[in-house]
Amino acid sequence: MDTQAWTFTLVGLSFALYIGIAIASRASSTRDFYVAGKGVSPAANGMATAADWMSAASFISMAGLISFLGYDGSVYLMGWTGGYVLLALLLAPYLRKFGQFTVPDFVGDRYYSQTARIVAVICAIFVSFTYVAGQMRGVGIVFSRFLEVDITYGVLIGMGLVFFYAVLGGMKGITYTQVAQFCVLIFAYLVPAIFISLMVTDSLVPQIGFGSADNTSGEYLLDRLNGLHAELGFASYTDGSKSKWDIFAITAALMVGTAGLPHVIIRFFTVPRVKDARISAGWALVFIALLYTAAPAVAVFARTNLLNTVSGQNYADMPEWFHTWEDTGLIAHHDWNGDGRIQYTGPHSDVRNELTIDRDIMVLANPEIAGLPAWVIGLVAAGGLAAALSTAAGLLLVVSSAISHDLLKRSLRPQITEAGELRAARISAALAVVVAGYLGIHPPGFVAEVVAFAFGLAASSFFPVLILGIFWKRMNREGAILGMTTGLLFTAAYIVYFKFINPESSHSDAWWFGISPEGIGTVGMLINFAVSTVVSLLTPPPPASIRQLVEDIRIPQGAEAVSEIHS
Secondary structure: OOOOHHHHHHHHHHHHHHHHHHHHHOHHHHHHHHHHHHHHHHHHHHHHHHHHHHHHHHHHHHHHHHHHHHHHHHHHHHHHHHHHHHHHHHHHHHHHHHOOOHHOOOOHHOOOOOOHHHHHHHHHHHHHHHHHHHHHHHHHHHHHOOOOOHHHHHHHHHHHHHHHHHHHHHHHHHHHHHHHHHHHHHHHHHHHHHHHHHHHHOOOOHHHHHOOOOOOOOEEEHHHHHHHHHHOOOOOOOOOOOOOOHHHHHHHHHHHHHOOOOHHHHHHHHOHHHHHHHHHHHHHHHHHHHHHOOHHHHHHHHHHHHHHHHHEEEEOOOOOOOOHHEEEEEEOEOOOOOOOEOOOOOOOOOOOOOOOEEEEEEEEEHHHOOOOOOOHHHHHHHHHHHHHHHHHHHHHHHHHHHHHHHHHHHOOOOOHHHHHHHHHHHHHHHHHHHHHHHHHHOOOHHHHEEEHHHHHHHHHHHHHHHHHHHHHHOOOOHHHHHHHHHHHHHHHHHHHHHHHHHHOOOOOOOOOOOOOOOOOHHHHHHHHHHHHHHHHHHOOOOOOHHHHHHHHHOHHHHHHHHHHOOO
């Protein structure tokens, strides 16, 4: 079979699997819809959490960013991985002890305020829709290349699939679908990495291979890549160009943003006990490490193969994969000097660059560039879709539960029946799918770039309120409301100004303290902490019952009682 036949077969089989799981595990109650009945085993929840967290940004875009940015791309590895450790240690067990359905649930009850709950709902929706835009763009990219349809139609197909299992199954259907999606995406990521590592360095382990010697030259692979970069006018691959402050700010924003992401936090509400939340966090970290330790190797292999295959070659002699990607608009060649050759050069070269490459294609195109079998190429397509759809479903459930449970049930219509709430949740999920599809068709940037914005927004809104709510009994509703509002508004305004209103000024000289929009969430987080602390100290303390609740959340002896009260 050719590449397209293999792609149709593997993608079709994976879709059939997801739909079958959704039908078999459809939600019959709000408890099933929001937290999968709190009956998911730790290992299964670890896989589902890994799939939920390893989005299109992790599978498709992260290695592509590293392959273009080199050392500077390491911020994504450090930030996202470190953030998960932060979440597992500081938030997950305590939020599970609290025993509610959603993050706005915790905020509303901990800060004894409907206003705080509604502000948290707005933050959750804002963060989730920003994040889901990157996922739906990833779906469109995969479909546009491998199924040879327009990106718009690719997004619409992805919308239809997510609509089916998110609206029908809720968290219960999504959880078990994500277990299957994790198996697909990790197999699809590691198989080509192992193939290429053997081809390039004779090493079976990609994590070792990218630090080994190149078969063709005998040089260490990274030294060879630095040499190729220097010849073509690019900055050295292993040197960074960002300032230390910006590196620190982006890494910190990604770390605390991960710990504040509502669709990841909610995963720890689905296990039976607090102990299981801790165990599932450990399992998830193991599963996440499989991809994240391989990503730098994939980036190096992809970059080396691309430079060897493309630069200086005759355009007419380029292999089929190049022209197929051209048809999607994600690769563009402009023969400025009319010599028929592809001059792929960096900003430090005297020759004008003639090739434009969308960095989001690097992982997807890597097997084709390396000449791997057609079934491997089809497998990567199925893996990219699994990564994007798993996270998109989790995000859409956050939006759905925020509207139906936190806004409707807990605020506007407390008398609504369970059947009415479940119906509202499904309608909310359906509307969220439509909005997500629009954002996927009109994305505000690269997949990983858009996701970085979402992490910055989560860092500046949720993280301080959650941490202070758990570890500081004096934190009150006034501090929480003003802290979330100021942190979110500051970060959103900074990103919108430098990325959309005045993108021409988006460079380090114009940025505040040299911090890029991707890292400004760190400053927004500090503003949130400062505002929350000062306002809480200047206003009345929370009631004694709330201070006791905080004590019970932190102390294991009282955990079960609190869980029973709030379940």
